[in-house]
Amino acid sequence: MVSAFMWPVILSSQSLNTGYTTPVSVRSDFCNAASLLSWSTLSSFPQESTGFISHWQLSQFLLRLTELSMARVLSLFRPLPLLALVGRRKPALCKMSMDSRAREVFAAAVEAVQPDTVVRQSIERKEDSVVIDGHKFTLKHNLHLVGFGKAVLGMAAEAERIVGDHLVKGVISVPHGIQQTLQQHGKGHLLLKENSRIKVMEGAKHNLPDADAQNAAEGIRQLASELTERDLLLVLISGGGSALLPAPIPPISLQEKLDVTRKLAAAGATIQELNTVRRALSFLKGGGLAHHAHPAQVVALILSDVIGDPLDLIASGPTVKSKVWPEEILSILERYKLLDSLPASVRDVLGRPGPRWKDNKDESDTPAHVLNAVIGSNSVALKCAGRRARELGFRPVVLSPGVCGDVKSVSRLYGLLARFASSREEPPPEIAAELLRLGPEVGVETWDLCRTMQVLDEMRMEGWGATCLLAGGEPTVELTGKGRGGRNQELALRVGLELGSLNLPPNGPVFLSGGTDGQDGPTEAAGAITDGGLCDEAQSQGLDINSCLTNNDSYTFLSRLSDGKRLLVPGLTCTNVMDVHMLLIPAVPINIR
Numbered sequence: 001m002v003s004a005f006m007w008p009v010i011l012s013s014q015s016l017n018t019g020y021t022t023p024v025s026v027r028s029d030f031c032n033a034a035s036l037l038s039w040s041t042l043s044s045f046p047q048e049s050t051g052f053i054s055h056w057q058l059s060q061f062l063l064r065l066t067e068l069s070m071a072r073v074l075s076l077f078r079p080l081p082l083l084a085l086v087g088r089r090k091p092a093l094c095k096m097s098m099d100s101r102a103r104e105v106f107a108a109a110v111e112a113v114q115p116d117t118v119v120r121q122s123i124e125r126k127e128d129s130v131v132i133d134g135h136k137f138t139l140k141h142n143l144h145l146v147g148f149g150k151a152v153l154g155m156a157a158e159a160e161r162i163v164g165d166h167l168v169k170g171v172i173s174v175p176h177g178i179q180q181t182l183q184q185h186g187k188g189h190l191l192l193k194e195n196s197r198i199k200v201m202e203g204a205k206h207n208l209p210d211a212d213a214q215n216a217a218e219g220i221r222q223l224a225s226e227l228t229e230r231d232l233l234l235v236l237i238s239g240g241g242s243a244l245l246p247a248p249i250p251p252i253s254l255q256e257k258l259d260v261t262r263k264l265a266a267a268g269a270t271i272q273e274l275n276t277v278r279r280a281l282s283f284l285k286g287g288g289l290a291h292h293a294h295p296a297q298v299v300a301l302i303l304s305d306v307i308g309d310p311l312d313l314i315a316s317g318p319t320v321k322s323k324v325w326p327e328e329i330l331s332i333l334e335r336y337k338l339l340d341s342l343p344a345s346v347r348d349v350l351g352r353p354g355p356r357w358k359d360n361k362d363e364s365d366t367p368a369h370v371l372n373a374v375i376g377s378n379s380v381a382l383k384c385a386g387r388r389a390r391e392l393g394f395r396p397v398v399l400s401p402g403v404c405g406d407v408k409s410v411s412r413l414y415g416l417l418a419r420f421a422s423s424r425e426e427p428p429p430e431i432a433a434e435l436l437r438l439g440p441e442v443g444v445e446t447w448d449l450c451r452t453m454q455v456l457d458e459m460r461m462e463g464w465g466a467t468c469l470l471a472g473g474e475p476t477v478e479l480t481g482k483g484r485g486g487r488n489q490e491l492a493l494r495v496g497l498e499l500g501s502l503n504l505p506p507n508g509p510v511f512l513s514g515g516t517d518g519q520d521g522p523t524e525a526a527g528a529i530t531d532g533g534l535c536d537e538a539q540s541q542g543l544d545i546n547s548c549l550t551n552n553d554s555y556t557f558l559s560r561l562s563d564g565k566r567l568l569v570p571g572l573t574c575t576n577v578m579d580v581h582m583l584l585i586p587a588v589p590i591n592i593r
C-alpha cells in the first residue's frame with residue numbers, strides 16, 4: 001500500500017535520477033499536500049509506483065488532484081520563489097495600448113539575441129588569448145573562421161572586432177541579399193569591414209539550399225581541411241545553417257536532397273526529424289565539419305533555434321559527431337509516406353555500411369578537439385522579454401521555451417490558459433485537467449503548466465494587475481492548402497478564434513506570435529497580433545477566417561484585414577531563436593471566493 005508519507009520521497013528520488021528540478025521547498029509542499037489527501041485517493045494508485053514515479057504518473061497524480069479541488073493542486077506549488085520567474089514588486093502602470101506593448105516586448109526579445117551582442121558576451125579577450133565558455137585558447141596568428149546561418153554575418157563582424165588581429169582567413173555562408181538588406185536598414189555594425197579577411201558568400205534564396213550555398217559549403221570544407229594542429233577554427237552557427245551548408249553525399253544531387261527535405265517539411269515533419277535526415281545525407285552535417293578540421297582545435301559558438309538547444313540538431317550539428325542509423329532515417333521517411341518516392345541515390349547512401357568519411361583521419365571517439373558553446377537561445381530572449389514586460393506594466397510569467405506540435409493544439413493550450421487566467425471565480429477544475437492532458441502534446445512539461453497555473457491564480461487572487469505570459473518554441477503546420485502564410489500567423493489567428501469563444505468583455509486578452517528571425521514562412525511578416533474581436537472584425541470586412549485557415553492563407557488574410565494592422569512586420573532581425581508567443585491578460589476583477 002502507498003502511504004501518504006511515501007509520495008514525496010519517491011518523487012524526489014526520481015527527480016535526482018532524471019534531472020527534474022524539484023526544489024526542496026516544493027517537495028515539502030508535496031508532502032503537506034499529500035498528507036491532506038484521503039487514504040482512499042492515494043491507495044488507488046498502482047502498486048508499482050512505489051518504485052519510481054514517472055512523468056506520466058506525476059501528471060496522473062496531478063489530474064487526480066484536480067478532480068478533488070483546483071485549490072489543492074495550486075497549493076502544491078504555492079511557495080515557488082525560485083521557479084515563478086516573477087518578482088514580488090508590483091509593475092508600474094502604463095498607458096500604452098496592449099498592441100503596442102506586445103510589439104515592444106517582442107522587440108526586446110529579439111534585441112537580447114542580436115548576433116553581435118551574443119558573440120561579445122561569449123568571447124573574453126585577454127591579450128594573446130581568448131576565454132570561451134571557461135576554456136582558454138592561445139592566439140598566435142593561427143585563427144581561422146567559418147560560419148553558416150541567418151545570424152552569422154553579424155556574429156562574424158563582432159568576432160572579427162574581438163580577435164581579428166589573429167585572424168588568418170575565413171569563409172561564411174549567409175542568406176542571399178543579406179548584405180544589401182542590412183545596409184539599407186542602417187545595420188552597418190552587422191557588416192564586415194571593407195578589408196575583412198572573411199569571405200562572405202551569399203546563397204540559399206528563400207531559405208532553400210542552392211548552388212551558391214553549395215559553393216560556400218565547399219569553400220568552408222576546403223578551409224577546414226587545410227588546417228593543422230597549430231590552428232584554431234572558430235565556427236559560427238545559427239538557425240538556417242542547414243540550408244546554407246549543403247554538401248550532399250554523392251551520388252545524391254542537391255535537387256534530390258532538396259526534394260526529400262522539402263516534402264518532409266510540407267508533410268509537417270519536426271526540425272528534429274528533418275535534421276536527422278539531413279545529417280544522414282550530408283558530408284558536413286552530423287560532425288562532418290569537425291571531422292574535416294581535425295587535428296585543429298575547433299570552437300563552435302552556437303545561436304540555438306531548436307527546442308532544448310540540442311547541439312547535434314542545430315543547423316544539423318556540423319561540429320557534433322553523430323552516428324547515422326539508417327533504420328531511423330527510413331522510419332522517419334515512412335512516417336511521412338515518402339519511402340516509395342525516395343530517389344535511388346538516397347537509398348544507395350542509406351544502404352552503405354561504415355563511416356561517411358573515407359579519409360581515415362585519426363580521431364578518437366570523443367573529439368577533444370571540439371568545444372561547442374550555445375551562446376544564445378529562446379530562453380535568453382524570453383527572459384529579456386519578461387524584463388521589458390515588467391517595465392511596461394505587466395507581471396511576466398515564462399511558461400516554457402519548448403512549445404511545439406500542431407498549431408491547432410497549441411492554440412487550444414493558449415485559449416485554455418486565457419480562460420484560466422481570466423476567470424473571475426476559481427477556474428473550473430476541467431480547465432486545469434485539460435491543460436495537463438494537452439501539455440505533453442505541445443511540448444510543455446506538466447511541471448511548467450502547474451507552476452504557471454499557480455502563478456496565474458496567485459496573481460489574480462492578489463490583484464497583481466495585468467499579466468504577460470511568455471513562451472517560445474516552434475509549432476508546426478500541416479499544409480493542406482496553397483495559400484501564403486506561416487506558422488506564427490496561423491497560430492495567432494487560431495488563438496484569436498479561441499479568445500473570441502471565451503465571451504470575455506471587450507479589451508480582453510491579446511495574443512502575439514512572432515518568429516524572431518522576422519520572417520514567418522515565405523512572407524515578409526514575422527507573425528501577428530490577435531484578440532477576441534478578430535472574428536467580428538473579419539466578418540464586418542467580408543473576410544472568411546475559416547476558409548483562410550483551410551487554405552493556409554494567413555498572410556493574405558491578415559494583409560487584407562484592417563489594412564494589415566494586426567501583422568507584425570519588424571523586417572529582417574538578423575537573428576533567429578525560434579518563435580516567441582505572448583499572451584497579455586488584463587487585470588481581472590475577481591469575485592471573492
Ligand SMILES: Nc1ncnc2c1ncn2[C@@H]1O[C@H](COP(=O)(O)OP(=O)(O)OP(=O)(O)O)[C@@H](O)[C@H]1O
Binds near residue numbers: 207239241265479490
Ligand atoms: N502557407 C503557410 N501557412 C502556414 N505555415 C506555412 C505556410 N508555408 C510554410 N509554412 C510553414 O513555415 C515553416 C517554415 O517557415 P520558415 O521559413 O520561417 O522556417 P524556419 O523553420 O524558421 O526556418 P529555419 O529553421 O531554417 O530558420 C514550415 O513549418 C512550414 O510548414
Ligand SMILES: O=C(O)[C@H](O)CO
Binds near residue numbers: 241271306313315
Ligand atoms: O538550419 C537548421 O537546420 C534549422 O534552422 C535548425 O537549426
